[in-house]
Structures are given as structure tokens and as C-alpha cells.
Amino acid sequence: MTGAAAWAPALLLLAGAAGAALPGSTAAAAGGAAVVRIPAGDFAPLFGLDKGQESFPVASFWLDRRPVTRALYAAFTAAHPEWRHDAVNGLYADAQYLKNWDGDRPHAGQEDYPVTYVSWFAATAYCRAQGGRLPSTLEWEYVAAASRTQPDATGDRAFVAGILDWYARPSRGDLGLAPVGGDPNFFGIENLHGSVWEWTSDFNSSFITADNRADGDRSRDFFCGNGVTGAARRDDYAAFIRYAMRSSLGATFTLGNVGFRCAYDRAPAAYERGTS
Amino acid sequence: MKRAQWNWIGGLAALVFAVGTTVASGSIYQAPLTWRTDAGESVRLDRWQGKPVVLTMVFTSCQATCPRTMAKLGEIQAQFDREKIAAEFVIVSFDPIRDTPERLAWYRRETNHTQSNWTFLVGSEEDTRTLAMLLGIKYSRNPTSGDIMHDNKIVLLNGAGEITKELLGLDASIEDFR
Numbered sequence: 001m002t003g004a005a006a007w008a009p010a011l012l013l014l015a016g017a018a019g020a021a022l023p024g025s026t027a028a029a030a031g032g033a034a035v036v037r038i039p040a041g042d043f044a045p046l047f048g049l050d051k052g053q054e055s056f057p058v059a060s061f062w063l064d065r066r067p068v069t070r071a072l073y074a075a076f077t078a079a080h081p082e083w084r085h086d087a088v089n090g091l092y093a094d095a096q097y098l099k100n101w102d103g104d105r106p107h108a109g110q111e112d113y114p115v116t117y118v119s120w121f122a123a124t125a126y127c128r129a130q131g132g133r134l135p136s137t138l139e140w141e142y143v144a145a146a147s148r149t150q151p152d153a154t155g156d157r158a159f160v161a162g163i164l165d166w167y168a169r170p171s172r173g174d175l176g177l178a179p180v181g182g183d184p185n186f187f188g189i190e191n192l193h194g195s196v197w198e199w200t201s202d203f204n205s206s207f208i209t210a211d212n213r214a215d216g217d218r219s220r221d222f223f224c225g226n227g228v229t230g231a232a233r234r235d236d237y238a239a240f241i242r243y244a245m246r247s248s249l250g251a252t253f254t255l256g257n258v259g260f261r262c263a264y265d266r267a268p269a270a271y272e273r274g275t276s
Numbered sequence: 277m278k279r280a281q282w283n284w285i286g287g288l289a290a291l292v293f294a295v296g297t298t299v300a301s302g303s304i305y306q307a308p309l310t311w312r313t314d315a316g317e318s319v320r321l322d323r324w325q326g327k328p329v330v331l332t333m334v335f336t337s338c339q340a341t342c343p344r345t346m347a348k349l350g351e352i353q354a355q356f357d358r359e360k361i362a363a364e365f366v367i368v369s370f371d372p373i374r375d376t377p378e379r380l381a382w383y384r385r386e387t388n389h390t391q392s393n394w395t396f397l398v399g400s401e402e403d404t405r406t407l408a409m410l411l412g413i414k415y416s417r418n419p420t421s422g423d424i425m426h427d428n429k430i431v432l433l434n435g436a437g438e439i440t441k442e443l444l445g446l447d448a449s450i451e452d453f454r
Contacts, residue, residue, distance in 0.1 A: 048416060056419045091302040091410070120409060133402075138419065201405065205416030205425075251409035252301075 035062050035268055036188045041151070043142040046239040047206040058142045062268060063135060064261035066180040066190050067114035067198065068126065070106035076126050077104065083122060092121035096254045100174055112179035114196045114259040120251040123199045127262035134201040135263035137246065141239065144193065146186035153186075154236045163193045163238040173256040196259040203246040304410045305437035311368070311397035314380035319397070321366070322437065328363040329433040333404075333413055335371035335424055336383040344446045345428050346387050352430070352450050353391070361454060362393070368407060369398040370415050370424045411439070 042055040049056070077083045077098075085098035099117050101107065106115075118126075120134075127133050135143075147153035154160065169176075177195065184190050192198075249258070305322035313319055321329075330352055334342040349365055356363055369375035375383075380396040399407070408415055415426035432441035432453060441453050 048418065050418060050421060050423070053418075053420060089302065089306060091304070091306055121406075124406075202416055204414045247414075250412060 034065055035264065036065050037061075037267070038063050038139070038143055038187055038189075041142065043138065043145065043152070045138055045141050046236055047243055048138070056138060058139060061135070061139060062132075062264035062266070063139070063143060063187075063189060064263075065184075065188065067196060067259045067261050068123075069112050069180055070101070070115045071111040073115040073118070073126065074105055074111075076129055080125070080129060083125060088122070090252075092125075092252060093119040094252050094254050097122070099254070100256060107174075110174065110177075112181075113174065113177045114180050114191070116174075116177075116196055116256050116259050117254040118199075118259065119254050120199050120203060120249070122254075123260040124201070127260075130262055130264075131268050132262035132264040134199055134260060137200040137202050137206065137243075139263060140192075140198065140200045141242075143185070143187055143189050146189070148183070148185055151186050154239065160236060160238050164241075166194045167238065167241050171257040176257075196257050197242070197245060197255075199258060199260040200246065203249060204251075206243045206247055301438075303437035304407075304433065304439070307406060307410060309399060309403040309407055311399040311403070312377050314377055314384050314396040316377045319395075324364045324366065324433075325437060326435045328361065328435065329437075330363055330365045330430060331368070331411070331433055332366075332430040333368045333370050333408060333411070333415070333426065335369050335426075336375050336379055337371065338424070341428050341446060343387075345430070346389070348430060348443070348446065348450065350389070352453060355450060356454070359454065365389075365391075365394040367394070367396045368404070369396070370404060370408075370426055371417075372398055372401050372404055373422065412442075 038058075038061050040060040041058055043058050044055040077085075081087055082089070084104060085101060088097050096117050097119065100110075101117075106113070124134055145152045145154045147156060147159045150156065150159075180191055180195065182190055183194075185192065249255075305320075305325060307321075309321065311319050311321070321331075330349065332345055332349065334345055336342075346367075349367070353365065369380065375398045377398065380398060384390060384394070384396050398404075411429065411431055413427045413429050415424055417424050427444065428446050430443040430453075431439050434440045443450065443453055
């Protein structure tokens with residue numbers, strides 16, 4: 001990450017969330033806008049950099065402040081009945097799709113939980129219906145590298161240890177979940193760690209099967225124990241676990257601990273409304 | 277760190293077990309994806325409904341593995357010719373940015389695949405990603421260099437558009453691929 005100046009917009013947004021009236025930032029109702037503008041910057045992801053590359057540029061984009069909730073997803077399935085639990089095409093989701101719902105609705109009291117048991121196809125369709133898309137893995141990791149106080153805290157052992165602590169806990173499905181919200185990071189984004197794993201547009205693209213490359217250097221960069229020695233930041237085991245987890249998924253898989261949030265290339269309508 | 281290490285290995289185990297289980301079940305012709313051919317026509321994949329289809333993804337500026345994938349398709353065509361199997365060969369680009377229909381037409385000539393049952397396609401980024409997800413093909417573009425890392429996978433669709441065979445990797449045997 002370079003240049004303190006690049007972070008000024010994010011700081012302004014934080015000020016917005018804290019209640020200062022800012023032109024162009026819709027600090028809405030309780031807790032701020034539903035969608036946050038993420039400033040452009042440079043980021044070195046754990047995987048994907050070629051030799052001689054130190055970082056990738058990340059263009060500015062907009063990101064849901066919180067994971068998509070079950071109530072929001074229920075509004076989507078009501079408007080798009082082909083995504084109802086009893087109508088979804090098997091091409092797009094496995095048999096567990098929305099299995100933790102009470103028919104067409106989330107269980108009472110779980111409306112504000114992050115939606116889970118949704119496939120990549122379902123998440124993609126939801127975001128498209130909002131005028132958005134899933135964030136790329138690069139975008140997601142860029143935002144998720146931020147602690148409360150730093151834009152890139154991947155070198156902060158306490159921050160990484162806190163994430164690893166969550167990964168080390170067994171998933172207890174809905175028992176381990178709570179309504180979304182709380183603990184905004186440097187960008188004002190909430191629940192990136194400690195709630196659910198999240199789909200990204202290119203979730204499975206980092207570990208490419210070994211026998212597909214003529215280039216031996218690539219397999220050193222991408223595989224097994226060598227993965228970490230070839231990786232950009234050797235101490236970021238938390239990121240390594242995320243990449244491994246994502247690569248184990250298929251696009252139709254639905255799991256009790258995988259949800260999503262949407263990204264947008266321009267200010268979405270939800271942002272103008274100021275609420276979700 | 278001990279518990280974290282356990283998770284680390286768990287992640288890798290999940291990775292290994294998931295290989296080969298990520299293709300779609302059901303007809304991929306249900307997906308409303310649109311493409312342009314190397315002749316500039318707009319098509320959907322279900323144009324080839326009713327025939328077996330050999331389907332793969334490459335990109336034309338690929339130096340390393342794509343020529344070998346194309347050679348493999350040629351071997352499959354030769355095997356089909358010997359066994360008198362009529363199939364369509366459909367090659368979809370990973371690279372909507374650089375692979376125009378004109379570029380695909382050049383690639384078709386360059387790789388000597390001018391048979392009428394071979395078609396080269398390019399679509400939008402979104403449809404390309406969706407097709408790759410349906411086929412269980414992983415790829416990523418280096419945002420700076422534009423290079424694309426990808427699985428080398430060839431699938432066989434039956435007349436209904438269901439995936440019946442997959443060849444993953446350049447060394448896979450084509451013996452049972454029919």
C-alpha cells in the first residue's frame with residue numbers, strides 16, 4: 001500500500017459514519033450508509049503476483065457495509081421466484097440451498113443474520129439484481145486487510161492472530177451467528193472477519209491445478225508447502241487459509257458458513273437511499 | 277498457532293477432495309449465455325443441441341499450454357474420425373479483452389482448424405466467468421500484465437448439454453473420451 005493521501009476519502013467516510021454531515025456521503029439512519037466507497041490503492045495479495053510485481057492497483061469501488069442479510073435475500077427471492085428454495089435450478093445450487101430457512105422465510109429472529117446456504121450463482125444473481133456484482137478476490141482481500149486503525153494490517157500480528165482465532169473455532173452453523181453489523185474496519189466495512197466466509201467473483205482462481213502449467217515457477221508459487229514461501233507475505237496464514245478455503249469450493253456449493261456481500265462500480269441506488 | 281496449523285492443513289485437504297467435483301449437473305444449455313463466433317455471428321451454446329460437443333477454453337495470446345490443448349483437441353478429432361463419431365468442437369476464449377472475432381478467425385487459421393465443425397467463441401467477461409464456473413474451470417487474469425492462468429480442461433457434452441466426460445490436465449489420456 002502506498003501513499004497516505006490515497007486514504008483521505010476513507011477517513012472522510014469514517015467521519016461521515018460518525019455523524020459529521022458530509023456532502024456526497026449519505027450518512028444514513030442508525031449506523032451509517034449501507035454501501036461504502038472504497039478508495040483506490042495498491043495491494044499485494046497473497047497470491048497472483050508474478051515475479052517482479054510488488055502489488056496490483058485496485059480501482060475505487062463501492063462495497064456493501066455488511067454481509068447480505070436473510071431479510072434482504074428473502075426480498076430478492078420474492079421478486080425473483082426462480083431463486084426460491086423450492087424452485088432453484090440444480091444447475092445453479094446444490095440440494096442444501098437455503099436449508100436453514102423456514103420455507104420461504106428465514107426463521108423468526110434470524111432475519112438480520114447473514115444469509116448462508118447460497119451458491120456462487122445465487123450470490124451473483126442477487127448482486128446483479130441490485131445493480132452490482134460480487135467483489136473480486138483482490139478487492140475483498142484489499143478491504144479485509146484493514147484493521148480498525150490501519151488500511152493494511154496484514155503485518156500486524158495481533159490482527160492476524162485475531163482472525164486465525166476465529167478460523168480455529170469450529171463452525172456451529174446458525175448457533176455461531178448473530179445479526180450483522182458492528183466493529184467497522186478502517187474503511188468502515190463490517191463483519192469481514194468473525195461472521196461468515198464470503199463468495200468472491202473469482203473465488204476459485206488462485207490454486208490452479210498443478211499439471212496445467214508448463215511453467216515450473218508457477219507451481220512453486222502456487223502449491224502446497226511451497227505456497228507460503230512463494231507467497232507475498234509469509235506470515236499471513238489467515239489469508240492463506242482463505243485462499244485454500246475458497247479454492248475448495250464449487251460454484252454450486254451451498255454451506256452454512258458461506259455468505260456474501262455485493263460490490264458496485266458506481267454509486268448504487270441503495271447508497272442514494274442511504275439504507276438497505 | 278497449533279490450532280491454526282490444523283486449519284491450514286484442513287483447508288488443503290478440502291482443496292484436494294474438491295478437485296473433480298465442481299462441474300455442473302444438468303444441461304448447461306439452460307444458462308442464457310451469448311457468444312460471438314470467429315465469423316462474427318451471435319450464438320448460444322444450445323445451437324449444437326442434439327450432437328456431442330467437445331468444449332474447452334483457451335486464449336489466443338497464450339504461449340505455454342493452449343497450443344498443447346489445441347493439439348489435444350486435434351487428437352480427439354482424429355480418434356472421432358477413426359470411430360466415425362460426428363461431434364462439434366467449440367473453443368471459448370478466456371480473454372474477452374484481446375480476443376475479438378477477427379482475432380479468433382486468425383487463430384483458427386493459425387492453428388489449422390478450418391473444419392466446419394470447429395467454432396471459436398468469445399463472450400462478455402460475465403458470461404465467460406459463468407461458463408467457466410459451470411465447467412469447473414479455474415482461471416485468473418493478472419490485472420497488470422493481462423496474462424491468464426487457467427486450468428487445462430476439455431469436457432464432452434452429450435446431446436442434451438450435460439457434461440459426460442472431463443479431461444483435466446495436458447497429460448490425461450483421451451482413450452475413454454467419447
